[in-house]
Amino acid sequence: MDLDALFADLGMAVLYLVISLLGLAVAVGAVVFFFRREKFGDFKKYFIGIAAGIALCALTVFTYIKVASDIDKNSYGLVFYPVLAEIVIAVAGMLAILICSLFNKKAVKIAGIVTATLALGGFIAMMVEMTKYYKINGAGDNFNLVGLIVSAVVFMALIAIIYFIGDKRSISDTRAIVYGAIAIAMSFALSYIRLFKLPQGGSLTLASLLPLMIYCCMFGTRRGTIACLIYGVLQAIQDPWIIHPMQFLLDYPLAFGMVGISGIFIEKKVFKIKSRVDVNNVLGFACGAVIAITGRYICHVLSGIFAFASYSTMTSALAYSLSYNSFAFVDLAIAMAAGIVLFMSKAFVSQMSKSGDAGKRVAAESVEPDFDDDDGFVYPDDEVPVQNEIDSAQITENPEDTCAVEDNCPVSENTVSEQLRL
Numbered sequence: 001m002d003l004d005a006l007f008a009d010l011g012m013a014v015l016y017l018v019i020s021l022l023g024l025a026v027a028v029g030a031v032v033f034f035f036r037r038e039k040f041g042d043f044k045k046y047f048i049g050i051a052a053g054i055a056l057c058a059l060t061v062f063t064y065i066k067v068a069s070d071i072d073k074n075s076y077g078l079v080f081y082p083v084l085a086e087i088v089i090a091v092a093g094m095l096a097i098l099i100c101s102l103f104n105k106k107a108v109k110i111a112g113i114v115t116a117t118l119a120l121g122g123f124i125a126m127m128v129e130m131t132k133y134y135k136i137n138g139a140g141d142n143f144n145l146v147g148l149i150v151s152a153v154v155f156m157a158l159i160a161i162i163y164f165i166g167d168k169r170s171i172s173d174t175r176a177i178v179y180g181a182i183a184i185a186m187s188f189a190l191s192y193i194r195l196f197k198l199p200q201g202g203s204l205t206l207a208s209l210l211p212l213m214i215y216c217c218m219f220g221t222r223r224g225t226i227a228c229l230i231y232g233v234l235q236a237i238q239d240p241w242i243i244h245p246m247q248f249l250l251d252y253p254l255a256f257g258m259v260g261i262s263g264i265f266i267e268k269k270v271f272k273i274k275s276r277v278d279v280n281n282v283l284g285f286a287c288g289a290v291i292a293i294t295g296r297y298i299c300h301v302l303s304g305i306f307a308f309a310s311y312s313t314m315t316s317a318l319a320y321s322l323s324y325n326s327f328a329f330v331d332l333a334i335a336m337a338a339g340i341v342l343f344m345s346k347a348f349v350s351q352m353s354k355s356g357d358a359g360k361r362v363a364a365e366s367v368e369p370d371f372d373d374d375d376g377f378v379y380p381d382d383e384v385p386v387q388n389e390i391d392s393a394q395i396t397e398n399p400e401d402t403c404a405v406e407d408n409c410p411v412s413e414n415t416v417s418e419q420l421r422l
Helices: 003-035 037-070 077-100 105-137 145-165 174-190 210-219 221-238 245-251 253-268 280-307 317-324 327-343 346-355 392-397 399-405 413-421
Strands: 194-197 203-205
Touching: 003 037, 003 174, 037 174, 077 105, 077 174, 077 221, 105 245, 145 221, 145 245, 145 253, 145 280, 174 210, 174 221, 203 327, 210 221, 210 253, 210 280, 210 327, 210 346, 221 253, 245 253, 245 280, 253 280, 280 317, 280 327, 327 346
Parallel strands: none
Antiparallel strands: 194 203
16 A cells, blocks of 8 residues: 555545535534524534544544654654654643643642653653664764754744743643644644645645644743644654754754744734724734744754755755745745634634633732642632631720731721711
């Protein structure tokens, strides 16, 4: 069986399935909204569940086919298995956090710490195995190692800055984790619908980054950056073209991690234009998307200059890399056109605002310096604050002494009337 041909046929099948489901969802959603509006909330939950299920099924099938077709080629297993292990750690960690959220916040924090520790260990193991792969295949002397290392370090620092620029939000928020998993799965499924594929990696897709961009706009820059980094690692399974660990960082996690900044303008509410049509979200999305994809483009260009110069068909490696990686802007144009149409819909923006929390800043005075921060969800071990009750006899006998102890002293109606008589 020609697995590559099967891969292409399944991509087209997923494309037609997604288009059909979107049309069906719009038609059914319109009927429910106008005739049974009280059931519209249930309809959205069902639609999200169906979309997530299809995306996960597509992810599983495509991953299996990719393993079957590529695992025996050279030493590809040294790259595939560590990347797959890192993804499994991320998925298992998200599931563990969701399960722990049903019990208490301490369990959520413990699950988060364990997941982060395992992910760090998996990342180190992945880099070690990629180094072995690089030595076995002898990608050798055709790249600039210093340039790759400096570029990777600079973009690591840049993504760290982007992360801390975002508003502080709970990473273990249950809703954010669920929507993040759905966005990653949908983007990964859409990335298999390729309009054009380039010879040394890279392809035009059907707005594959749009779900992640919308997620960044809904749940903020910090959560969006983490989701995009995970998606970047996932891309190493779908379309691997790896000749060195530093090149892997630039072309995959760091390049797609830059997409996390796409929601920064909506999160910070930069645009405040008053008009009949709400253009603030449209401008925020468009500007964020342009900056995000420009960052991704620069990562690919640096990788092309320092790692793929030997593949150049031009005299200048810079000119070759600039032209070769320009596909990123065509990919941006497709995603941005679809995104602008969505953000011009009042219903979509309203639903996005209700589901997400980006831009809804927490008042500084309401945040207490406590290690057990509230993430917006009620857990079984949460204690409901109860006002201290004061004995009514103490108030009647000596109200002045009682008020001296309690700042907010409740004054009874009898006490007020007695003071008015005096």
